Amino acid sequence: xxxxxxxxxxxxxxxxxxxxxxxxxxxxxxxxxxxxxxxxxxxxxxxxxxxxxxxxxxxxxxxxxxxxxxxxxxxxxxxxxxxxxxxxxxxxxxxxxxxxxxxxxxxxxxxxxxxxxxxxxxxxxxxxxxxxxxxxxxxxxxxxxxxxxxxxxxxxxxxxxxxxxxxxxxxxxxxxxxxxxxxxxxxxxxxxxxxxxxxxxxxxxxxxxxxxxxxxxxxxxxxxxxxxxxxxxxxxxxxxxxxxxxxxxxxxxxxxxxxxxxxxxxxxxxxxxxxxxxxxxxxxxxxxxxxxxxxxxxxxxxxxxxxxxxxxxxxxxxxxxxxxxxxxxxxxxxxxxxxxxxxxxxxxxxxxxxxxxxxxxxxxxxxxxxxxxxxxxxxxxxxxxxxxxxxxxxxxxxxxxxxxxxxxxxxxxxxxxxxxxxxxxxxxxxxxxxx
Numbered sequence: 172x173x174x175x176x177x178x179x180x181x182x183x184x185x186x187x188x189x190x191x192x193x194x195x196x197x198x199x200x201x202x203x204x205x206x207x208x209x210x211x212x213x214x215x216x217x218x219x220x221x222x223x224x225x226x227x228x229x230x231x232x233x234x235x236x237x238x239x240x241x242x243x244x245x246x247x248x249x250x251x252x253x254x255x256x257x258x259x260x261x262x263x264x265x266x267x268x269x270x271x272x273x274x275x276x277x278x279x280x281x282x283x284x285x286x287x288x289x290x291x292x293x294x295x296x297x298x299x300x301x302x303x304x305x306x307x308x309x310x311x312x313x314x315x316x317x318x319x320x321x322x323x324x325x326x327x328x329x330x331x332x333x334x335x336x337x338x339x340x341x342x343x344x345x346x347x348x349x350x351x352x353x354x355x356x357x358x359x360x361x362x363x364x365x366x367x368x369x370x371x372x373x374x375x376x377x378x379x380x381x382x383x384x385x386x387x388x389x390x391x392x393x394x395x396x397x398x399x400x401x402x403x404x405x406x407x408x409x410x411x412x413x414x415x416x417x418x419x420x421x422x423x424x425x426x427x428x429x430x431x432x433x434x435x436x437x438x439x440x441x442x443x444x445x446x447x448x449x450x451x452x453x454x455x456x457x458x459x460x461x462x463x464x465x466x467x468x469x470x471x472x473x474x475x476x477x478x479x480x481x482x483x484x485x486x487x488x489x490x491x492x493x494x495x496x497x498x499x500x501x502x503x504x505x506x507x508x509x510x511x512x513x514x515x516x517x518x519x520x521x522x523x524x525x526x527x528x529x530x531x532x533x534x535x536x537x538x539x540x541x542x543x544x545x546x547x548x549x550x551x552x553x554x555x556x557x558x559x560x561x562x563x564x565x566x567x568x569x570x571x572x573x574x575x576x577x578x579x580x581x582x583x584x585x586x587x588x589x590x591x592x593x594x595x596x597x598x599x600x601x602x603x604x605x606x
Contacts, residue, residue, distance in 0.1 A: 174208070175208045175209040175210060175211050175212065176209075176211075177238070177239075177338055178194075178208065178209055178225075179209045181225075181229040181231065181235065182194055182209075182229060184229075184368070185228065185229040185230055186230055189228055189229075191205055191206055191209065193228070194225070194228060197224045197225060197227075197228045198217070198221050198224060198225060199221065199224075222236075222239055225239065226239060232369075234331075234335065234369070234370050234371050234372055235370060238335060238338045238339050238370055238372075263277060263286065263400060263403070263408070264286060266408070267286050267287065267288045267408075268288045268289070270288055270290070270410050271288055271289060271290050272290050273290060273410050273411060273412045273413075274287075274288065274290040274291035274293075274294050274295070274410070274411040275287065275288050275290070275291055275408070275409065275410045275411070276288070276291050276298060276408075276409055277400070277403075277406055277407070277408050277409075278305055278406060278407050278409070279405060279406050280336070280347075280405040280406065281304070281306075281346050281347060281350055282304050282305040282306040282307075282350075282407075283302070283303070283304050284298045284303040284304065284305065285406065287299075287526075289526055289527060289528070291411075292514070292526040292528050292532070293528050293529060293532050294383050294411075295318070296514070296528060296532050296533070296535070296536050297312070297314065297536075299497075299501070299514055299516055299524075299526060300497070300498055300501075300516075301498055301499075301500050301501075301516060301518070304350070306329055306332075306333065306350060306354060307350070307353065307354065309325065309326070309329050310326055310329055310330075310354045310357065310360050311353075311354055311356075311357050311360065317382065318381050318382055318383070318384075319379070319381055319382075320379070320380040320381065320382065320390070321379075321380075323359075323363070324379075325379065326359070326360060326363050327363055327367050328371060328374060328377070330360070330363050330364055330367050331367060331369050331370050331371035332370075332371050332372065332373065332374070333347075333350070333351055333354070333364075334367070334369075334370045335370040335371055335372050337351065338370060373397040373407065374395045374397060375395065375396060375397035376394065376395070376396070377394070377395045378392065378393070378394050378414070379392070379393065379395075380392050380393070381393060384531070384532070384535035391413050392413060392414055393411050393412065393413045393414070394411070394412050394413075394414055395409060395410075395411060396409065396410045396411075396412065397409050398410075471524075471525050472522060472523065472524055472525065473515075473523050473525060474521045474522070474523070475521070475523065476502050476515065476517070476523060478523070479502060479504070479513060479515035479523045479525050480502065480504045480513065480515075482504075482506070482513050482525060482527075483504040483505065483506035483509070483511075483512075483513040484506050484507075484508050484509065486506075486507050486508050487504050487505065487506055487507075487513075488504065488505040488507065488549075488552055489504055489505075490503040490504060490505055490512075490549045490552070490553075491545075492544070492545040492546040492548075492549050493533065493537060493546060493549050493550075493553075496536075496537060496538070496541055496546070497514075497536065498516070500516055500517040500518075501514070501515070501516050502514075502515045502516075502517075502523075503515075503533060505530070505549075505552055505553065505556055506527075507552075507555075507556050509527070510529070510530070510556055510557070511527040511528060511529060511530070512527070512528050512529070512530055512532070512533050512553070512556075513525060513526075513527060514526045514527075514528050514533070529557065530553040530554070530556045530557040531557050533553055534550065534553050534554065534557075537550065
């Protein structure tokens with residue numbers, strides 16, 4: 172999308188559909204010159220007054236005005252320094268780690284994950300995978316569709332960000348182009364791309380809900396904060412903070428719930444998702460997480476796999492089968508005394524990034540069909556480490572979990588019967604009481 176194509180699209184979408192002659196007059200240039208710009212000619216540097224005149228004529232919103240300014244003046248951002256893990260500046264690493272217990276991460280201009288803290292790894296362990304990319308995960312993974320409530324709205328927001336990047340980067344960007352083509356292979360994402368016409372620079376200030384597997388899939392309402400480090404200005408430093416939210420149309424910050432997703436790929440899907448969201452009950456999982464997060468160690472970097480494994484203590488238990496599932500460069504070691512798993516990833520030669528995560532985080536990443544043989548034996552070890560050390564307490568906790576799962580399955584079977592039989596919810600509820 173060149174600058175001329177951008178002007179053409181805005182002009183056609185503007186109220187009253189201003190002509191090329193009217194647009195040229197607003198810019199203070201000749202109509203012939205403007206026509207050449209729309210056809211792809213390189214325009215002269217526009218003055219602030221010309222940008223403001225175009226913004227007013229086309230009725231551009233804040234994000235579109237920002238895109239116009241960036242495309243016109245170009246970007247003075249320098250290539251990221253410290254983009255490779257060994258060179259990641261220690262000051263930024265410290266800043267990321269000190270956001271605990273709030274999840275935090277650093278990504279580059281293509282949304283590749285460069286750094287993250289323990290809380291981020293606990294909540295969303297995909298960031299530890301080699302080549303982890305926020306956009307790819309959010310738009311193409313089944314996991315993201317389970318984590319995000321109202322995934323279609325979130326997918327629309329990420330598509331807006333891709334379109335903003337495409338519109339504002341003047342130089343050819345093969346990596347961005349490849350990323351866009353990769354996500355568009357997903358039919359749902361392609362539909363959103365073809366129907367979403369807005370742009371968005373970041374997700375700064377968005378309030379939304381997610382289901383977190385580490386917290387037994389409890390629901391948390393979070394706010395995304397996006398900042399640009401001065402030493403790595405093309406990168407984004409993101410902190411996720413949680414807030415206590417209600418169930419009315421106002422979110423926890425007092426704004427209109429899901430206002431950031433006012434334009435979506437499919438309005439019918441959005442309305443259905445909003446009705447569904449109104450019926451959910453907010454959970455107070457964040458309270459428990461505040462207490463547990465402090466016990467987890469900060470991330471660190473070691474030179475060898477042996478050094479990483481040694482961090483799990485003398486009673487450490489290697490987990491080769493599960494490590495293979497997590498990726499070719501991953502090594503997981505259970506630390507029973509610490510009730511954690513040392514998750515190490517070899518990012519480059521002689522550089523292993525280490526994160527301590529809870530056993531439940533690892534269990535949530537294991538495909539159910541893979542739980543057999545050696546892998547199943549290692550899962551047994553993980554489950555035991557996640558339970559209280561005392562046998563009586565562990566047995567009692569298992570009983571509680573089984574009862575919870577039995578209740579969930581019974582309710583699901585009742586709802587399935589209601590759907591298949593066309594019965595009313597009220598009569599099915601009465602049957603549930605009888606059962």
